[in-house]
Amino acid sequence: MTKPAAPSSPIYMDHAATTPCDPRVVEAMLPYFTQMFGNTGSRNHKYGWDAEAGVDKAREQVAKLLNADEKEIIFTSGATEGNNLAIKGAAYMYEKAPAGQAKRGHIVTGLIEHKAVLDPCKRLQKEGFDVTFVDPPVDGVYTAEMIKQALREDTILVSIMWANNEIGTINEVREIGKLCKERGIVFHVDGTQWVGKMPTDVEKDNIDLLSFSGHKIYGPKGIGALYVRRKKPRVRLQSLFDGGGQERGFRSGTLNVTGIVGLGKACEIAMNEMEHDAARLFKLRKHMEDSLLKSLDYSAVNGHKDKRLPHIANISFGFVEGEGLMMAVKDIACSSGSACTSASLEPSYVLKGLGVGDELAHSSLRLSLGRWTTQEQVDFAIEKITFAVKRLREMSPLYDMHKEGIDISKVEWAHH
Amino acid sequence: MAYGPKIIDHYENPRNVGSFGTQADIKNRKDVGVGLVGAPECGDVMQLQIKVNQATGQIEDAKFKTFGCGSAIASSSLATEWLKGKTLDQAEAIKNTQIVEELSLPPVKIHCSVLAEDAIRAALADYKKKNGIATEASQTAAH
Numbered sequence: 001m002t003k004p005a006a007p008s009s010p011i012y013m014d015h016a017a018t019t020p021c022d023p024r025v026v027e028a029m030l031p032y033f034t035q036m037f038g039n040t041g042s043r044n045h046k047y048g049w050d051a052e053a054g055v056d057k058a059r060e061q062v063a064k065l066l067n068a069d070e071k072e073i074i075f076t077s078g079a080t081e082g083n084n085l086a087i088k089g090a091a092y093m094y095e096k097a098p099a100g101q102a103k104r105g106h107i108v109t110g111l112i113e114h115k116a117v118l119d120p121c122k123r124l125q126k127e128g129f130d131v132t133f134v135d136p137p138v139d140g141v142y143t144a145e146m147i148k149q150a151l152r153e154d155t156i157l158v159s160i161m162w163a164n165n166e167i168g169t170i171n172e173v174r175e176i177g178k179l180c181k182e183r184g185i186v187f188h189v190d191g192t193q194w195v196g197k198m199p200t201d202v203e204k205d206n207i208d209l210l211s212f213s214g215h216k217i218y219g220p221k222g223i224g225a226l227y228v229r230r231k232k233p234r235v236r237l238q239s240l241f242d243g244g245g246q247e248r249g250f251r252s253g254t255l256n257v258t259g260i261v262g263l264g265k266a267c268e269i270a271m272n273e274m275e276h277d278a279a280r281l282f283k284l285r286k287h288m289e290d291s292l293l294k295s296l297d298y299s300a301v302n303g304h305k306d307k308r309l310p311h312i313a314n315i316s317f318g319f320v321e322g323e324g325l326m327m328a329v330k331d332i333a334c335s336s337g338s339a340c341t342s343a344s345l346e347p348s349y350v351l352k353g354l355g356v357g358d359e360l361a362h363s364s365l366r367l368s369l370g371r372w373t374t375q376e377q378v379d380f381a382i383e384k385i386t387f388a389v390k391r392l393r394e395m396s397p398l399y400d401m402h403k404e405g406i407d408i409s410k411v412e413w414a415h416h
Numbered sequence: 417m418a419y420g421p422k423i424i425d426h427y428e429n430p431r432n433v434g435s436f437g438t439q440a441d442i443k444n445r446k447d448v449g450v451g452l453v454g455a456p457e458c459g460d461v462m463q464l465q466i467k468v469n470q471a472t473g474q475i476e477d478a479k480f481k482t483f484g485c486g487s488a489i490a491s492s493s494l495a496t497e498w499l500k501g502k503t504l505d506q507a508e509a510i511k512n513t514q515i516v517e518e519l520s521l522p523p524v525k526i527h528c529s530v531l532a533e534d535a536i537r538a539a540l541a542d543y544k545k546k547n548g549i550a551t552e553a554s555q556t557a558a559h
Contacts, residue, residue, distance in 0.1 A: 321459055323485035327419075327427060361456035361483060395433050395489060397463035397481040398456060404438050413455030414534075 010333040011377045015216075015370035016165055016193060016312050017335060021262070022218035022371070028265040029220065032258040040255045041244065051257045058264025062225050065267040066210065067201040071230055074250045075260050078224035079192040080116040081240075082211025085226055085251065086188040087120045087159055089237030090209065091129055094156040094186060104128040105156040108147060110171075112136045112350045113161050117190050121159070130154075136353050139304035140167050144175035151179075157186045162194035166337055166350040166366055167303035168312030170194075177206025186235060192216055193309060196270035197278065202227055208235045214259065218371060219266030223259030226250075273371075281369045282310035284378045288367065289313050291382045296389050298402075302356050302364065311369040316356055319399035320392040322363040328388035332381050335366040360408065361398055419486060420520040426490035431497050434479040436465050446470070449543025451535040460484035460528065462492050464535035466499055466507070468543055475499050475507060480535075487525035491515050491532035499536065504543070510536055 012020070032054055040055055042048025059070040066073075076082045087107075095104045109121050111133045118133070125131045132150045134142065142160055151158075158180050163170045173189055180187035188209040194200065195210070196217030202210060210227040214220055228250065229235045243252030289301050298318030314337065317325070322336050337348035351364060367381065393399040398408050419427075436448050448467050454460040461484065467477040478496040482489050494515055499507055515521070515529035544550070 319483065321484050321488075323459075324427075324483075324489060327486045361461075395430060395481055396483045397452065397461055398483045400435070400481060401439065404440070406439065408456060413457070413461075414453055 016368035061264035079213040082226040086209040092238040140169035161190040168309035214263040451538025487528040
């Protein structure tokens, strides 16, 4: 097994999008493709038993990472499915009025959640539920107080992400959970960017439903898990898939045994290595942010100064355009984002929501580091980005105008 | 986006980047015409400057600065190359379709060539205005 990413390819700094599979995960999965390939539903032969043993072990590994019971883990195809099952499943189960009527119940979520949370909420809105999309503060961190302000007598569900996928900001999950618990409101957390990277304890963190994906934590794609609280209180969900009644009826469908085994292994590795990984990546990220901000004026890190994940940096650069910048840093595989409209890049609703860079035309890069990111790669990225931004600014009429003291927001531009 | 080799060449080695002075300086120079087109909100701003030899009426030099994507940079870079040595009338005849063809711009990037043509016309109009030369219906820089 070789380490991922050959040096001739662009360096990979997009771990918030997906991660390479850890070779130890692949190794654990392999026998389940060709030897222990049985269906866990086959109760009367060894193939079925072997597959079931693999799934049982994985369920334990996942539960341990969350400080949950194995019976509380539902395997899904990933966080999109987990979010849909948690949000729609809870809404339909705890509704205050049946389908076809209005005032079916109130749901609270954030405006800068992932689309896999926003869109299910919007669908529920069309179906007669009331949804409050809470505006983010400038630093991107949702506090318990902000959520408290949005709660109503008829609130049945609160759904908040643990950490934001674009800017890495960390919300006050434990405190929001406490608030929900006191009022008997179901609390769902989209833990996609958090679980496996940062310590998770569904008991202390007061979580009822927690969804996440395997592929963000060095596991395979197409597998994820949803934690569903069974005690104090027992949380019920209406299933979205009907069929063979697998996963205690929450999620019918033949189990993705290879994926599940991989997810379990990924969780076990995360459990053992997250502390080390997080400390190392925090240092690298800090170095990267500090160096870029030092060498480039009119640049800023987006999101709260400290309450951010160790491995995600989102940095805005004034007076350069997004696609031009992406072309200049093509040796770095990363994500672009900007609150501005660019000719070809969609503006980011997350950065727009925070009001980032409203006053100056800017572009942002999201650089997310991972288990195999090295100091050399980070230094390369710093050098490359600095050079690119400086070069593009030399070509930018807006940078010139700004330096001459012209307020570009006051110029009468010829709009097309 | 997959770009053709000519766009990449102009993007990586842009010709004639720069200006003949600050915005304030240029305003008072009769031999220089400036075209500033596009808008930051649209993701493209092009500034094209032409320096005209007032004895011969030929464009002696041209410079650009562009805030925008690779195609926008390439289109304006190419425009400066083409402008040099041309008379005002010859410059007026440059069409965006020629830029599209020369750079093999993909369909989604045709607006970059339109912007470059606008910038050329705006720079010519500015020069003519400064020098009291009548323009065809004073065709505007902006639209």
